[in-house]
Amino acid sequence: xxxxxxxxxxxxxxxxxxxxxxxxxxxxxxxxxxxxxxxxxxxxxxxxxxxxxxxxxxxxxxxxxxxxxxxxxxxxxxxxxxxxxxxxxxxxxxxxxxxxxxxxxxxxxxxxxxxxxxxxxxxxxxxxxxxxxxxxxxxxxxxxxxxxxxxxxxxxxxxxxxxxxxxxxxxxxxxxxxxxxxxxxxxxxxxxxxxxxxxxxxxxx
Amino acid sequence: xxxxxxxxxxxxxxxxxxxxxxxxxxxxxxxxxxxxxxxxxxxxxxxxxxxxxxxxxxxxxxxxxxxxxxxxxxxxxxxxxxxxxxxxxxxxxxxxxxxxxxxxxxxxxxxxxxxxxxxxxxxxxxxxxxxxxxxxxxxxxxxxxxxxxxxxxxxxxxxxxxxxxxxxxxxxxxxxxxxxxxxxxxxxxxxxxxxxxxxxxxxxx
DNA sequence: TGTACATCAGTGAACGCGCGTTCACTGATGTAC
DNA sequence: TGTACATCAGTGAACGCGCGTTCACTGATGTAC
Numbered sequence: 001x002x003x004x005x006x007x008x009x010x011x012x013x014x015x016x017x018x019x020x021x022x023x024x025x026x027x028x029x030x031x032x033x034x035x036x037x038x039x040x041x042x043x044x045x046x047x048x049x050x051x052x053x054x055x056x057x058x059x060x061x062x063x064x065x066x067x068x069x070x071x072x073x074x075x076x077x078x079x080x081x082x083x084x085x086x087x088x089x090x091x092x093x094x095x096x097x098x099x100x101x102x103x104x105x106x107x108x109x110x111x112x113x114x115x116x117x118x119x120x121x122x123x124x125x126x127x128x129x130x131x132x133x134x135x136x137x138x139x140x141x142x143x144x145x146x147x148x149x150x151x152x153x154x155x156x157x158x159x160x161x162x163x164x165x166x167x168x169x170x171x172x173x174x175x176x177x178x179x180x181x182x183x184x185x186x187x188x189x190x191x192x193x194x195x196x197x198x199x200x201x202x203x204x205x
Numbered sequence: 206x207x208x209x210x211x212x213x214x215x216x217x218x219x220x221x222x223x224x225x226x227x228x229x230x231x232x233x234x235x236x237x238x239x240x241x242x243x244x245x246x247x248x249x250x251x252x253x254x255x256x257x258x259x260x261x262x263x264x265x266x267x268x269x270x271x272x273x274x275x276x277x278x279x280x281x282x283x284x285x286x287x288x289x290x291x292x293x294x295x296x297x298x299x300x301x302x303x304x305x306x307x308x309x310x311x312x313x314x315x316x317x318x319x320x321x322x323x324x325x326x327x328x329x330x331x332x333x334x335x336x337x338x339x340x341x342x343x344x345x346x347x348x349x350x351x352x353x354x355x356x357x358x359x360x361x362x363x364x365x366x367x368x369x370x371x372x373x374x375x376x377x378x379x380x381x382x383x384x385x386x387x388x389x390x391x392x393x394x395x396x397x398x399x400x401x402x403x404x405x406x407x408x409x410x
Numbered sequence: 411t412g413t414a415c416a417t418c419a420g421t422g423a424a425c426g427c428g429c430g431t432t433c434a435c436t437g438a439t440g441t442a443c
Numbered sequence: 444t445g446t447a448c449a450t451c452a453g454t455g456a457a458c459g460c461g462c463g464t465t466c467a468c469t470g471a472t473g474t475a476c
Contacts, residue, residue, distance in 0.1 A: 006437055007452060027318060029234045034429060044430075046453055054430070110373075113232060150394065153385045157375065158367070158395040164374055165366030168315075180358045189355065190363040190399075197402030211470055212419060239462060249463075251420055259463070418472075425465080432458080439451075 012050045014040040019061045020104030028112035033057065055114070062114045063122050065105025069098050070129035077132040084139040085200055088159075091136045092191050095163040096183060099171060110164070133160065143200055155198070162190050217255045219245040224266045225309030233317035238262065260319070264327065267319045270310025271330040274303050278337035289344040290405055293364075296341045297396050300368040301388060304376060315369070338365060348405055360403070367395050 008014065018039035022031045033054040037044040051057045076094035080087045099106045108114065116126045137152035137159075144150075171183040179186075195201045213219065223244035227236045238259040242249040256262045281299035285292045304311045313319065321331045342357035342364075349355075376388040384391075400406045 006454085007439075011452080029318075032429070033431095043454055045432080045455080048431075049452055113234075150398075151385075154391070154394060157385060157391055158398070161370030161374055161391070161395070162363070162367045163370070165368070165370030168373065169366055169369055170362065180356075180362060186359065186362055186366070189359060190366070193355075193363070193402035194395075194399050195402065197398035197400065211421085212472075216419080237462070238464095248421055250422080250465080253464075254419055412476100414475090416472105416474085419469100420471090421467105421469075423466090423468105425463105427462085429460085429462095430458105433456090434454105435456105436452100436454075438453090439449105441449085442447090443445100 008040070008042060008046075011040060011042060011046065014042075015047060015050060015057060016061050016064065019057050020108065023058075023061070023107050023112065024104035028058070028107055031058065031112075058108055058112050059114050059118050059122065061105065061108040062112065063119075063125060065102060065109045066122065066125040066129055068102060068105060069109070070125055070132070072098050073129050073132035077136050080136070080139050084136070084143060085195070088136040088140045088155075089191055089195070091133050092159045092163055092187060093184075095160070096167060096171065096187050099167040103172070106167070130156070130160075140200065144198060150198075158194065159191065162194070163187060166190070213245070213247060213251075216245060216247060216251065219247075220252060220255060220262060221266050221269065224262050225313065228263075228266070228312050228317065229309035233263070233312055236263065236317075263313055263317050264319050264323050266310065266313040267317065268324075268327050268330060270307060270314045271327065271334055273307060273310060274314070275330055275334035275337070277303050278334050282337040282341050285341070285344050289341070289348060290400070293341040293345045293360075294396055294400070296338050297364045297368055297392060298389075300365070301372060301376065301392050304372040308377070311372070335361070335365075345405065349403060353404075363399065364396065367399070368392060371395070 015036055018036040019031060022036060022039070031054075033047055034044045036057065037047050047053075047057065051060065072094050073091055076090040077087050078090070114122075116123050133156045134153060137156040141149050141152040141155065166183050166187045170179040170181075170186060192201065220241055223241040224236060227241060227244070236259075238252055239249045241262065242252050252258075252262065256265065277299050278296055281295040282292050283295070319327075321328050338361045339358060342361040346354055346357040346360065371388050371392045375384040375386075375391060386394075397406065
């Protein structure tokens with residue numbers, strides 16, 4: 001920690017970090033520009049040296065989240081290694097583990113109300129993240145006989161929705177949350193059954 | 206509309222209605238006790254004749270939502286008529302159509318941060334709603350050979366998660382939302398593939 | 411039917427609060443010569 | 444190496460705002476006799 005007297009050193013990142021931890025603790029509502037500043041040991045006015053305002057700070061947090069997320073997704077996909085099937089499953093799991101490992105980023109991205117259209121850069125990185133999942137779906141779909149092959153974007157959407165639902169309902173302490181099963185198992189088994197339904201996994205095992 | 210002078214007539218319900226429409230328009234964050242009062246043509250202080258405060262108002266809105274939801278789910282389940290399979294599918298669809306038809310309630314229930322444990326009444330009605338889905342899952346599970354039968358709560362959780370994910374990601378104008386498919390189709394096809402994976406639907410059709 | 415009175419459901423003024431944002435400022439840092 | 448100066452990154456006071464909540468109050472309604 002090289003925080004020194006008058007000049008902070010790296011206020012920009014400190015503010016993002018504060019934003020993330022507040023958002024994680026209290027939800028996107030509970031985040032306050034003033035409080036993030038306070039947490040960084042700085043006057044609220046100082047924030048305006050680095051961001052246009054409250055919204056802009058959250059958007060930056062979301063942006064950084066998407067970058068991490070995109071990296072993780074691409075790493076999970078790994079160009080379809082070892083098999084298209086395994087790679088596809090891995091992207092689904094990557095979604096959940098991202099949500100677990102970066103809860104603040106996750107909330108900033110998906111629950112803060114920040115539009116993906118807010119800036120071209122944000123849009124680009126979000127597209128990159130989803131691109132990995134879509135590529136996985138396309139590769140996988142080629143294992144299905146062409147005449148009974150649903151559009152690959154549909155797989156991607158199904159898996160995305162299932163993962164998001166598991167995260168929102170069972171992985172975070174929101175509503176009733178007497179999670180009957182660990183979220184990992186729930187997602188794993190859900191994806192398994194789903195892939196069987198597509199005829200991509202043997203019905204016996 | 207029998208709203209008369211000094212006495213409102215039915216302020217309690219008018220406040221709930223105002224709360225719902227605000228929540229629907231602006232999200233759970235954008236809801237203000239004062240504004241709900243204003244919308245009902247009444248002083249903020251008047252709210253305290255009927256509710257303990259802001260939180261309490263939202264909780265009432267959520268409660269009413271759960272009641273509608275529970276009714277819809279039970280109706281969709283219809284004691285397993287005409288078949289266990291059809292009834293199960295119908296409860297999944299009911300989730301989505303509830304979210305469409307009652308967006309304000311939906312947000313109050315699932316995104317406002319109101320805990321289901323807030324009051325016994327709230328907890329009871331939420332349990333009733335989920336009960337329909339669970340009963341549908343139990344009935345359905347009996348069509349699967351006992352030795353390869355996963356726990357029925359797991360189906361219920363999968364379908365719930367998928368439905369919730371579809372709603373959050375593709376049915377409401379939140380993040381990127383260039384929904385590639387209509388949400389109804391997405392959910393329908395997702396459930397279809399899933400049930401095939403369970404061996405409950407013939408793999409050909 | 412009329413009157414007295416209790417109860418109920420609102421008012422409106424006031425409070426303290428923390429927010430986001432602006433502004434002129436100043437202390438610290440970096441650079442040219 | 445030393446000095447002058449531009450630039451940068453903070454301060455702190457101030458602003459107007461709308462919020463949730465409280466309080467003593469008052470107008471409207473319902474009821475007993």
